[in-house]
Amino acid sequence: MRYVVETEGLCKYYGDVKAVDGVNLKVPRGTVFGIFGHNGAGKTTLISILAGLVLPTKGKAQVLGYDVIRESLEIRKRIGLLPEGFGFYEDLSALDNLIYLAELDGMDKETAKKRALEVLEIVGLKNHAEDKVSTFSRGMKQRLGIAQAILKDPDLIILDEPTVGIDPYGAMKIRQLIVTIAKGGKTVIISTHLLYEIGQICTHAAIMRMGKVIMEGSLEELINAIRDTYGYRYEIEVFDDKAVNLIKKNVDNIKGINRVDIRGLKMIIYSQHNISREISRLLKDIEVEVKTFKEITPSWEEIYAILYEKTGGEVSV
């Protein structure tokens, strides 16, 4: 099976609200797949459908080859989920919480305890196994949340906003943990409204807006798609004004340049096409000593802003 998740025209309506609206998504096996969108974009509803917690209004969805409507129990046997707004039994220890959940996963008590201790070690909470959850910080609870998601060693792990509300250090630890889990060959789907998380930990991403997936693919594909549609940018930094003027004078000879911005000793060249070879050749021909020459890849904030504007929204990134 190439894809762990495949959806086709997936919709979920709450009255007049289209929480998920015709989503076609394919999540390749072994990837860290980010679902990005700001609050209310439909990420949580989409995840809830995939995890078998919510039934779709229409459309199809398969998770690990099982249909989300008819075989949700089979899906829940095989996935690990960290839902949004989850919580634990605060008066119980971390270990007791995990044992209870592992038993519900189908393990006998002895296996449940053994596995609970293993996952507590993975998330770095083994020393707090006997502590009551009420004494845990937000970050510790979040790590415990990830621990419960990997209890049954699932093929697919779905994490809904795993770093929300956590201090930067705690969030960094969680991202490291996700990367470690993913390195073990698991497919991880992570929903987030933090753009930099996509770049830091994901290999693939889908961008959602108003219940729709407006872009989907590997990070490289997404960046290329943006460049192909919205152009390329190159930055040249030189040592003196003379070099700046020389480049400015000759750069117009390259076809396809839209604009050139000069900021002191730095020049930004905008083009609709990939002209990096032509610029290199020009710099060689005019014999200008260059400090740096690089292509500026669009940041995730820019990608989102472009897509958001394209789909009719106001940019608030």
Next chain:
Amino acid sequence: MLFSMRRQEVRSVSRSILIVARKEFSDMIRSKRLWIILSLLILIHLGTYSMVRYASVSSYKNVRRMLLLRGISNLTSSIAILGPILGIALGYDAISGERERGTLKLILARPVYRDSIINGKALAGLCIIVMTMGITGLLTMALGVLVYGMSLTLDNLTRFGLYTLLSILITLAFYAMAILFSVLSKRSSTSLAINIVIWATFAFILPVASYIIAGAILGPPPVMQEPGQKGISRQFIEYSRKLAELSGKIRQFSLITHYQVIANALMRSEVIVNVGGRTIRRTITLGEILSRGWWHITILVVFTLVCFISSYAIFVRSEER
């Protein structure tokens, strides 16, 4: 093959129910609410014991009789008030509490049917209620034997058994109602408030309101004594009879009334009281009580079933967003 799969599925469902029930049972046993209510029930029984002991040494026959009847009434009233409170305390946050904590999503993300959760909770509640009311029933029986001088005949044991079952039933009825509101409410505080309002209506408001409503329906009472006549007028007696009858019918909207009617009948009519060497014996038999009062029991059973089935149906069909 199909049969084997079905059997495996049934085993898996039963296992989930038992895991949830075990966790709930352990939570309930550790809960302060349970121990406070149980302590109150025990205290009331001890208080009744002291009162009835005083009655047995009183030299006035009427005082003895009054105190004994009040003692019996105390016991049934304490169950009628505290049983429902216990049911509400155990059930008001059964589902809404899980929702508020966010634990419901963690449970539902596992290979567990939604009905296993509600069934597990109901099973745990049933066990706790049977245990608590069983202890209370044993205390009542101990009171009957030690203070009332009651003999442990088959008839008396059956009456105590039925009394205990009835106490379990009234508690269970309110437990089922509390679960229903915990399924319907997003917040436990809302569920608790609704349950308390219903309980207070059944326990205190309706008994008082029944007379006001009956009085409003019947109109102003006739004069108590006609001028120039001795004694209370016939019209007034007739009015009072109608008022009592109508208010009694209104009170039957309360579950607690149904419990009290049967519980009092069971406890008062069958008790063999030995005071100062004289035996006071009620003549109403167990068969008579059941044949006259079966519908009170039916109402309690139907209410419990309707609440539980509704909770089940609503919870199983709902979605956690």
